[in-house]
Amino acid sequence: MGDTTAWLMLAAGDDRARASNDGYDDDPSSHYSWDDTVPNHGKPKKGDVIVLWDKTYLLGASVIEAVDEGTAEKDSHSCPRCDKARIETRTTVLPRLKCYNCGHEFDVPRTRRKTVKTYRTRHGAGWVELEGRLDGARLRSLCLSPKSQLSLRPLDYDRFHAALDGDLALAPLEAAADYVAGGHATAVVRVRRGQSAFRGKLLALYGNECAFSGPAPADALEAAHLYSYAEVGEHKKEGGFLLRRDLHRLFDRGLFAVRPDTWLLDVHVDIRHLQDYGQLHGKPLGVDLTRAQREWLRTHWEQARPTSPEAA
Ligand SMILES: [Zn+2]
Incomplete structure (x- = not known):
């Protein structure tokens, strides 16, 4: 960059x-x-x-x-005496408007409608x-x-x-930048919070289980909506997991990933020393993966660990 x-x-x-x-x-x-x-x-x-x-x-x-x-019609307001646009709107005094430039007080500004490029x-x-x-x-x-x-x-x-202390937080941005620039063959994979109906479906399918960390109260579980930007600006649905709120965020940032050679969890070295996360490193997922989910996780891995030999 x-x-x-x-x-x-x-x-x-x-x-x-x-x-x-x-x-x-x-x-x-x-x-x-x-x-x-x-x-x-x-x-x-x-x-x-x-x-x-x-x-x-x-x-x-x-x-x-x-x-x-595009174009749009836009109203701009100015002082009826000096025509400057620096107008103060007052809440406790009448008249309601006052010109910063000439001090004129008024209720109705001069309004011009003009076409602007948007x-x-x-x-x-x-x-x-x-x-x-x-x-x-x-x-x-x-x-x-x-x-x-x-x-x-x-x-x-x-x-x-x-x-921002290095590039970890910006990894999804830089993966997208490569994609926009045409330097990357694979689509950009992202995680988003799913709709409530989608979450209900996942709760019925998986129960109160985080796909990465196991049993969790339903209130702590989010529907991680897995999708890829098939073409820039368009997103294509792939499926989803239930993930604990914090793990959902870390997964989207690439601090959690799943190795495509073993399908075991990979916790980034920067957070591995934190016991809650480090103890999950190398553990299997708690769910059976569909073929679509495996494809999706492989692409996520390539983005999250671009320099890892396993990405090849
Ligand atoms: Zn004025």
Whole structure:
């Protein structure tokens, strides 16, 4: 990921909900929208890394699979006297609005409807949750211009990577980046929390058993929905397991994997010293694997342990 272009994008906060525009729709884990009223609007592209924050903390990161462009009608509001867009909305005083620029107070702003060019990323394949792992000050310091106030700002990917103490957390992102760049033959495999009906089906099939650690209270078990990005942006269902909540997360990060030569659990060396996890290393799974699940676990292994000889 040597010469990776990365963007820090503001997912929520003052700039995204101010009185002078009508907001955006975002789901940080799969897409992000902006329009051509934003500086740098035309620059983020397929293959770039997208890092989302909420001004206080890091939320997560991914790689852009595509940027869909379109047009939309957008209302912008300004002061009826000086026409500037910096308007304060007041909750306890009337009139409700006040211009920051000229001090004019008013109830009805000047409204212009204009056509804007819209941009919307697709980035679900590589998404990693990193909530709270870095704070806003640290993220600003990793930008190419630390004093930037823009909602789309260039970020130094290598320093971001280093700030997260190595590459483990970013492994799914980097597997997706290889895939987007065409450097990887296999589809990207991801784990997601399944729908409740799907969970019910798995509970009926497997009972109150985590596939990795054995008996567990039903409340601690999640439906790990196994799927691969057959084509970027599209996901194909493969099946599922019941996994204890923490193991589900560690599996998605590649810290837990299943060896395709023995079908035994492999706990990453970085967490093997923790007794709860280390004692599972080398143990068999508690469920019989279907052929589809074996294929899926093999691909997961190749992503999670790319340098291991068993991946070949
Ligand atoms: Zn004004």
